[in-house]
Amino acid sequence: MPKLDTAYMEQVSKGLSKVFNDALKSENEDYKKIATEVKANTISVDYAWIGDFPNMIEWTGERTLKDLKANTYTITRKKWESTIEVSRDVIEYDSLGIVKPRVQAMAESVREHYDEIVFGLLEANSACYDGRPFFATDHEVGSQTFSNSLSLALNQANFLSARQEMRGVSNEYGNPLRIRPSLLVVPPELEVEAIKILKAQTLSNGSSNITYGMCDYIVCDRLTDASAWYLFDTTRVLKPLVLQINRSVEFAGLDKPTDENVFMRDSFLYGIRTEDNAGYGMWQLALKSKH
Numbered sequence: 001m002p003k004l005d006t007a008y009m010e011q012v013s014k015g016l017s018k019v020f021n022d023a024l025k026s027e028n029e030d031y032k033k034i035a036t037e038v039k040a041n042t043i044s045v046d047y048a049w050i051g052d053f054p055n056m057i058e059w060t061g062e063r064t065l066k067d068l069k070a071n072t073y074t075i076t077r078k079k080w081e082s083t084i085e086v087s088r089d090v091i092e093y094d095s096l097g098i099v100k101p102r103v104q105a106m107a108e109s110v111r112e113h114y115d116e117i118v119f120g121l122l123e124a125n126s127a128c129y130d131g132r133p134f135f136a137t138d139h140e141v142g143s144q145t146f147s148n149s150l151s152l153a154l155n156q157a158n159f160l161s162a163r164q165e166m167r168g169v170s171n172e173y174g175n176p177l178r179i180r181p182s183l184l185v186v187p188p189e190l191e192v193e194a195i196k197i198l199k200a201q202t203l204s205n206g207s208s209n210i211t212y213g214m215c216d217y218i219v220c221d222r223l224t225d226a227s228a229w230y231l232f233d234t235t236r237v238l239k240p241l242v243l244q245i246n247r248s249v250e251f252a253g254l255d256k257p258t259d260e261n262v263f264m265r266d267s268f269l270y271g272i273r274t275e276d277n278a279g280y281g282m283w284q285l286a287l288k289s290k291h
Helices: 006-024 088-092 100-124 156-167 188-198 260-265
Strands: 035-039 044-046 074-076 078-087 139-141 144-146 183-186 216-219 228-232 241-254 267-280 286-290
Touching: 006 100, 006 241, 006 267, 074 267, 078 088, 078 100, 088 267, 100 241, 100 267, 156 188, 156 228, 156 286, 183 188, 188 216, 260 267
Parallel strands: 035 241, 183 216
Antiparallel strands: 044 074, 078 267, 139 144, 183 228, 228 286, 241 267
16 A cells, blocks of 8 residues: 655645546547637737738739738637545545546546637527627628628538639638638538538439539537538638637646645545637638528
8 A cells, every 4th residue: 555645645646637638639520610719828818800801912012901900809818627536435445546547537528618709609609700690681891792601501512602602702802712622510410411412422312422622511519500601711721610729738736745635535636727718710711501
C-alpha cells in the first residue's frame, strides 16, 4: 500500500494530467469544420470587421482607405468547469485504473462542450455583425439584398438550388465572393437523404448521381429541428462561426494530503476549467433551409 504523502500525490496528479491531455488530442472535432478558433486576451472582443471581405483594386494614386462599418458584434467570454471526486481508498489501494476512464471522459466533455456552443448557434439564430439574424432573407450588402434562409426540403434538386443561392452572393462592389459550398450539416432524421445526395453513385432509376461526392456531410445529434438542414463554405481561413478561446482548458487537482477536502471527506478532487464562448462570423458562408 503506497504512502499518500505529498511526493506520491504529485506523481498521481502528473499521471492523471497526462491521461487527460492525451485524451484531449482527438480528430473527432466537428466544431472545427464550421468555426474559426480565435485566441482572445480580453474578456470581450468586437468582431465588427468580420464582414469586410478583402477586395483587390487597381492602385492608380493614393491607397483607397476603407472604413469599418458602424456595426458592432461582440463575443464575451464565459467560464466553464467540470469536477470529479475520487475516494482516498481508490488511490491508497492503487486502483487508478478505475479513475482513468473518468478523466478521459472529462477530456471528451471538453470536445462536446465546444460542439454544443458552436452548433447551438445554428438553431438559436441570433443577430450577427450586420444586426440581422444570422440566417435571414434580408442581408444588405451595398445596394443589394441577399438571403441565406430558404424554405426547401432536402432533396437533390433543392440541394443544387441552395448551392446556387450561396454562389450568387457578391460583395459591396458587386464582385462575386466565389463561395464554394463544401459541407452539408443535417439532423439525424435527414441522414438518409444526405447519403442519397452525396454518397450514392447511382440514383434509384440507375442513372448517374451528379451530386455524388460534391461536398462532405456530417450528422449533428444536437440539432432538434428534424426538417432543417444547413450548407456551409468551410474552405476559407475564416469559417462561418467563431469559437473564442479566452483560456485554454486546464486540468488541476486538490489532492495534497493536507487539503481540506481530504481531511473532511477523505477524498481528492480533480477538475477542469476553461473560458470561452462562440458567436457568428460570416453569414455569406452559411445557408439554412427548412421545409
